[in-house]
Structures are given as C-alpha cells and as structure tokens.
Amino acid sequence: MLKNKEICDIICAAKSIAIVTHKNADPDAFFSAYALSRLITILCGKEADLYFPESISAITKRAIKNYSLKINYLSKGVKKENYDLVFIVDTGSPEQLGEYVKLISRENVKIVLIDHHFTHEFFLKKALLYVDPEAKSTAELIYLLFKECNVKITKNIASLLLIAILYDTRQFSIARPLTFKVASELLEIAKEYRSLASIIKIPMDISEKVARLKASMRMDLYRAGEYLIAITNVGAYEASAARALLDLGADVAFVISENKAIRVSARAKHSFTKQLGVHLGKDVMVKLGKAMGGTGGGHDVAAGAEGKNVPIDYVKGLIVEILSEIFRTKGLKLTALKP
Numbered sequence: 404m405l406k407n408k409e410i411c412d413i414i415c416a417a418k419s420i421a422i423v424t425h426k427n428a429d430p431d432a433f434f435s436a437y438a439l440s441r442l443i444t445i446l447c448g449k450e451a452d453l454y455f456p457e458s459i460s461a462i463t464k465r466a467i468k469n470y471s472l473k474i475n476y477l478s479k480g481v482k483k484e485n486y487d488l489v490f491i492v493d494t495g496s497p498e499q500l501g502e503y504v505k506l507i508s509r510e511n512v513k514i515v516l517i518d519h520h521f522t523h524e525f526f527l528k529k530a531l532l533y534v535d536p537e538a539k540s541t542a543e544l545i546y547l548l549f550k551e552c553n554v555k556i557t558k559n560i561a562s563l564l565l566i567a568i569l570y571d572t573r574q575f576s577i578a579r580p581l582t583f584k585v586a587s588e589l590l591e592i593a594k595e596y597r598s599l600a601s602i603i604k605i606p607m608d609i610s611e612k613v614a615r616l617k618a619s620m621r622m623d624l625y626r627a628g629e630y631l632i633a634i635t636n637v638g639a640y641e642a643s644a645a646r647a648l649l650d651l652g653a654d655v656a657f658v659i660s661e662n663k664a665i666r667v668s669a670r671a672k673h674s675f676t677k678q679l680g681v682h683l684g685k686d687v688m689v690k691l692g693k694a695m696g697g698t699g700g701g702h703d704v705a706a707g708a709e710g711k712n713v714p715i716d717y718v719k720g721l722i723v724e725i726l727s728e729i730f731r732t733k734g735l736k737l738t739a740l741k742p
Contacts, residue, residue: 405533410515411552413531414443417488417513420451421506424492425499428455430603431571432493433463434563435541437474438549439490439517445554451490452482456501466566466602470559481506488513491530493541495520495684495700496692498709517544521684521700536702539582542567546585561592562599570603577673577704611640618644618658619651623719627726627735630654630675634722636661636715641668642705655683657722659715665695667708667718676703679733687725694721 405413414420422440424432433455440451453476459467467474479502489506491514497504507514507529514530516522519538526532538544542564549556556564568586572578575586590596618635625632633653637644641658645668648656655671671683681687684701688708692699695710695718710718727737 405515405531408551410517410533410548411446413488413513413515414449414552415447417449419483419486420449420488420490421454421486422451422490422492423454423456423494423500423503423506425494426457426501428459428463428493429570430460430463430466431540431542431567433459434466434567435517435545436490436492437472438542438545438560438564439492441557441560442545442549442552442554446552452486453477454481454503454506456499456503462570462603462605465605466563469602470563485509486512488515491516491518491526493518493520495707496523496698497525498698517541517548519544520702521682521689523689523698523700537579539578540568540571542571543582543585546589556589556592558592558594561589562595565589565593565596565599566602569600574600574603607643611643614638614640615644615647618648622648624653624740625723625726625737626740627730627737630679630735632726632737633657634719635659636719638662641666642670642707644668645670659718661712661715664697664712665710665715665718667691667695667699667722669701669706669708671704673704679729681729686729687722690725691718691721694725 422436424436440453443449443451455476455478458478489512516526516530517533519535519541521536522534546564614637618637622633622635631653633648633656636659641660645656645658649670654675657667657669660666669683682703684706688699688701688706692708695713697710699708701707730737
C-alpha cells in the first residue's frame with residue numbers, strides 16, 4: 404500500500420488531476436473528495452476536477468446547503484478525458500463510477516484508490532492503493548493524508564471531515580480507537596460538535612417508512628443455528644430497510660431493489676460476522692455480484708451488489724445458495740421458516 408508521503412509526491416508530479424467517487428455520493432464520499440481537492444490546491448497550487456456520478460445524496464445536499472458551499476463538480480459529462488492522475492475515492496468497484504469509468508480506461512493514466520472497503524480485483528490490478536479496510540470512513544484516511552503532507556486543516560475542512568466520519572460510523576457506533584483519535588483532533592479545530600451531528604439527522608419521510616414496512620411484509624425468513632436471515636425486496640431505501648430488519652431481530656438482512664438494474668443492500672450485526680468469521684462484502688456480495696453479471700463488495704457488516712436486470716426471485720435464490728454454502732462450511736444448515 405502507498406505511504407502517505409508517496410501520494411503527496413504523486414500529486415505534485417501530476418499535470419492534470421481528476422477525483423471521482425461512487426454514484427449518489429454520500430457525505431463520506433463527497434467531503435473526502437472535496438477535502439482532497441483542497442489538499443491538492445494548497446500543496447501544489449493545482450485545481451483537481453471533481454466528478455460525482457449520478458449526482459449526490461439528499462443528506463449530502465443538506466450539508467452543503469448548511470455550509471453555503473459553492474463547489475464546482477460534474478455529475479455527467481467530462482471536462483476532459485486525458486487526465487494523467489485520477490483519484491478514486493470511497494469506491495468499492497469500477498461499476499460504481501458509472502460513466503466515469505472511462506476516465507481510468509486509458510493506458511497511460513495513473514490511478515490512486517483511497518478507500519476503506521474490501522478492494523475489488525479491478526483496482527488491485529490497475530490502481531495504486533491507499534486503502535485501509537479497518538478504517539471506518541474514508542475521511543479518516545484523508546485526514547491522515549493532510550498530516551503527512553504537512554497541509555494545515557482549516558476549520559471548514561475539519562467540520563466537513565467530521566460530518567463524513569459521523570455519517571459513516573453512524574455517530575461512532577462502529578468506530579475503532581483511531582476513529583476517536585482522528586475525530587478528537589478534528590474537533591479541536593472545528594470547535595463544534597452538536598450542530599455537526601444534527602446535520603446528518605434527517606427525519607424519516609413517509610416514503611422511507613413505507614419501504615421499511617413493505618420490506619417486513621415481503622420478508623422471507625431463514626434460520627441457521629441461532630442466526631436469523633431476512634431476504635426481501637422494496638422499490639427504494641434498501642439500506643434503511645435492511646437496518647430496520649436488523650432492529651426487528653434479523654442477524655443479517657438482504658434487501659433487493661429493481662430499477663433498470665438489480666441492486667442488493669446487505670447489513671449484518673457485528674456478532675454475526677465476528678462469531679462466524681464472515682466478511683459480508685468479500686465472502687457474500689462479491690460472489691453475488693458476479694453471479695448477477697455485475698459486481699459487489701463492501702464492509703464486513705455493510706455491503707452491496709449490483710447486476711443485470713434479472714428476476715428478483717432469481718436473486719433471492721442466489722443469496723440462499725451462497726449463504727447455504729457458507730453455513731455448510733461452519734457446520735450449519737440454512738432452513739426456511741414458515742410464515
């Protein structure tokens with residue numbers, strides 16, 4: 404893996420730089436990318452072009468509005484295609500780049516991945532890696548990069564990186580010791596916590612409530628030993644629905660949605676992944692993505708997959724098949740529970 408100082412040298416040697424994140428950029432992706440762009444400008448006096456495929460999430464827009472930020476970026480189309488350095492930020496697979504995958508398709512482009520997910524094989528082959536799968540947010544890595552490059556973090560950037568960390572750690576519920584250390588140092592600069600935390604607290608609208616309730620109504624429930632597995636489908640808010648199913652009692656939940664392509668969002672309890680030694684992104688969603696003709700990946704307890712527009716029942720069958728094999732190796736049998 405690249406050392407921080409190596410990235411600093413790579414930045415200053417580049418002539419033309421682009422920064423790209425995953426589709427519908429959440430606060431961690433957006434503010435990590437924006438902070439990186441500011442680091443590049445301060446460090447070398449260069450302006451990096453920002454690309455956020457298929458726009459940014461509602462909660463990201465809210466945070467931008469709160470800070471009255473004026474950030475130039477594109478969500479479709481490109482300013483140019485011949486960048487010699489492209490940063491991929493907070494992105495688990497090339498498919499998540501949407502149309503901007505073309506920016507890293509040229510032979511002579513240098514690619515640097517800054518991420519905290521399980522690394523997709525495409526990036527393992529094509530990119531220089533600054534990846535820590537144990538990190539709980541990409542913002543943690545960006546903060547460390549500022550320190551290594553001896554670039555001072557402003558109060559504004561500190562606040563934005565804190566928002567990113569708060570969002571991706573669900574307000575420190577999945578934090579590691581280094582997360583608290585980084586957050587503490589950022590808080591010393593930002594001087595404010597309560598208002599930052601309030602930015603990412605958006606009241607649940609009726610559409611999200613309906614999606615959560617429909618997910619529970621359509622749920623297929625399975626058991627393997629003492630573990631309960633929920634598989635369902637909704638039209639939107641897959642991640643929220645998956646979290647709701649965990650709150651209801653499932654140990655792991657898979658929520659499928661269909662809109663031009665099939666997407667699956669999965670969430671698991673820490674006890675499930677730790678006790679079984681299963682990594683949701685690496686052991687389940689990578690396989691599922693390939694089986695659907697697409698790609699998958701993510702964290703140990705939060706992961707996703709996207710594939711071709713295949714029937715939902717077919718995807719449910721694939722999930723059951725993959726899980727059955729995993730449980731079999733653990734001496735457990737996956738059994739459907741009757742309604």
